[in-house]
Amino acid sequence: MLRPYLLLAQVPHAFALLGACLLARLHQPAINLVLTFLIADWTGSYAAGGVVGGAITVGQAVAGPFRGRAADRSGPSKVLLITGCGYGLGLGLIALLARPGGWLPASWWWLLLPVAFATGLSFPPSGQVGRAMWVRIADGPARQAAFAVEATAQELLFVAAPILAAFAVAAQGAFAATLWCGAFGALGAAVFAATLRRAGLRAVPPEVADRGGASLLAAPGFGLLLGFGCLMIGGVITVDLLIVGWARERGTPELAGYLAAAWAIGSLVGGLLLGAAAGRPRVWLRGALAVAGIVALVPVLPPVAVPGSPWLVTAVLLVGGLAIAPMFAATNARLGELAPEGRRAEAFGWLASAGMVGSAIAAPATGALLDVSGPAAAAAMGAVLAAVAVCLVAHPSVRNSRPAPCAEETAAT
The missing domain is CATH 1.20.1250.20 (MFS general substrate transporter like domains)
Structure with a gap:
């Protein structure tokens, strides 16, 4: 390992x-x-x-x-x-x-x-x-x-x-x-x-360096991967916000810190374990595991579960978090492969901007659902965003595009 x-x-x-x-x-x-x-x-x-x-x-x-x-x-x-x-x-x-x-x-x-x-x-x-x-x-x-x-x-x-x-x-x-x-x-x-x-x-x-002025969005699979980053970040941000909202509504705001810690610890463990996995990581599969973790929150949160067990929610977050860091690691690795050499810092800039757009979309929508329907509905929305993201990266242009060569390979040829 x-x-x-x-x-x-x-x-x-x-x-x-x-x-x-x-x-x-x-x-x-x-x-x-x-x-x-x-x-x-x-x-x-x-x-x-x-x-x-x-x-x-x-x-x-x-x-x-x-x-x-x-x-x-x-x-x-x-x-x-x-x-x-x-x-x-x-x-x-x-x-x-x-x-x-x-x-x-x-x-x-x-x-x-x-x-x-x-x-x-x-x-x-x-x-x-x-x-x-x-x-x-x-x-x-x-x-x-x-x-x-x-x-x-x-x-x-x-x-x-x-x-x-x-x-x-x-x-x-x-x-x-x-x-x-x-x-x-x-x-x-x-x-x-x-x-x-x-x-x-x-x-x-x-x-x-600088292989021309063509837009990176025209590279096969690149735009779909940006869409994945946008929507998946939106789904993850939804979980972060609903944790705070649920803890506040229960009158125990300090609980949000423990829940966030469980989510982060799961992600840390998953990142270390799957980082050592053999073979090329599949973004869509790791994304699907992240979706499953978000979906699992729906039945343990109000109004589906009333009042909801902090211990059960903590356990779901701990297990569901196992997929988060591995998923983002696979996303970054795949983007580095799809982007032409000489444009990779720009490519990761596009991904960062896409994530911020996803956060800007998810934050107000999550707040509205927390006000109107409760945290279970917010979790369901986050799961939908993440599921659509997985559909994007399941496209063959993301899964099958040939990786761009690394600098050493280019110099050797």
Whole structure:
């Protein structure tokens, strides 16, 4: 079972690159939480905090493919350094403007929206650069293990980062926590850029860089895989939100943390176990397992089960979570195969943007269903989104398209 991970360990600079990439992304799961506290302290409105955080997310989604394209053309290190500086300065400006008793009156909070949007445009593309690099430096089982480890470690980030952010808010205040996020965003991007340079990954090899201006959406299977990412993220986000809604309605908001932890632990275990599985992973099969996990929530939640057992829901989340990290690892691996070499950072930028669209669609729909019909209906909607996503990747253009060659194979020919 450990053989793929041992192969990954033999890839030069693999673990240094993985650590630097994760450090560069540490701020990402924390920023919306920190900004919500910052804006709420300033204006007294959580809604305003959500709107400002949403402006950053919109900017990030709009710029994702373009940042990836720039990384493919001029090298990832340069793009990481430039965007890291812009992102850090943007968050610093937001913190100064939104500081209670600072430069702006609270009634002018809407002036932060263009600043937040520009900050999102400067979001360092650490995730998409990191995923693109695995296609360049690893192949076969080692590449599959790399994507599995990356997806599993991402789960750790989404558990640890909000906890660290909440601690920083409690200990030093939202103003300082926002500055910390900006500093980690800029410093992490710089460390990742330096690590890429040391590993000799400054730019895509000239013989394969920028294969032309044709849209990636025209590549066989690429658009369907983006649709999968959009809808599957929507399904997963639905589960995250209904957990919070159900716990709040029960009068036990702390339960949401335990339920989310069970979901994440299942994903961690599944990522480590299936990351070592032999053979090429099938996205549609792993997606179908994720659908089954979401469907299993429907009969154990209100109004189907009244009042609903926290222990039973925890068990379903723990088992259902086993498919999440493996599914995303397989998705990233397949996208890396479908995208032409020299355009892979751009391809992962498109996937990230598709996921944000899915989240934007699922969040309000989940809220409406929680208000009107209850968490079981929200889980059913999430299952439907995920099931449609699986139908997309079951198409032969996704399953049967030939992988693009890695850099070493191209150079050899």
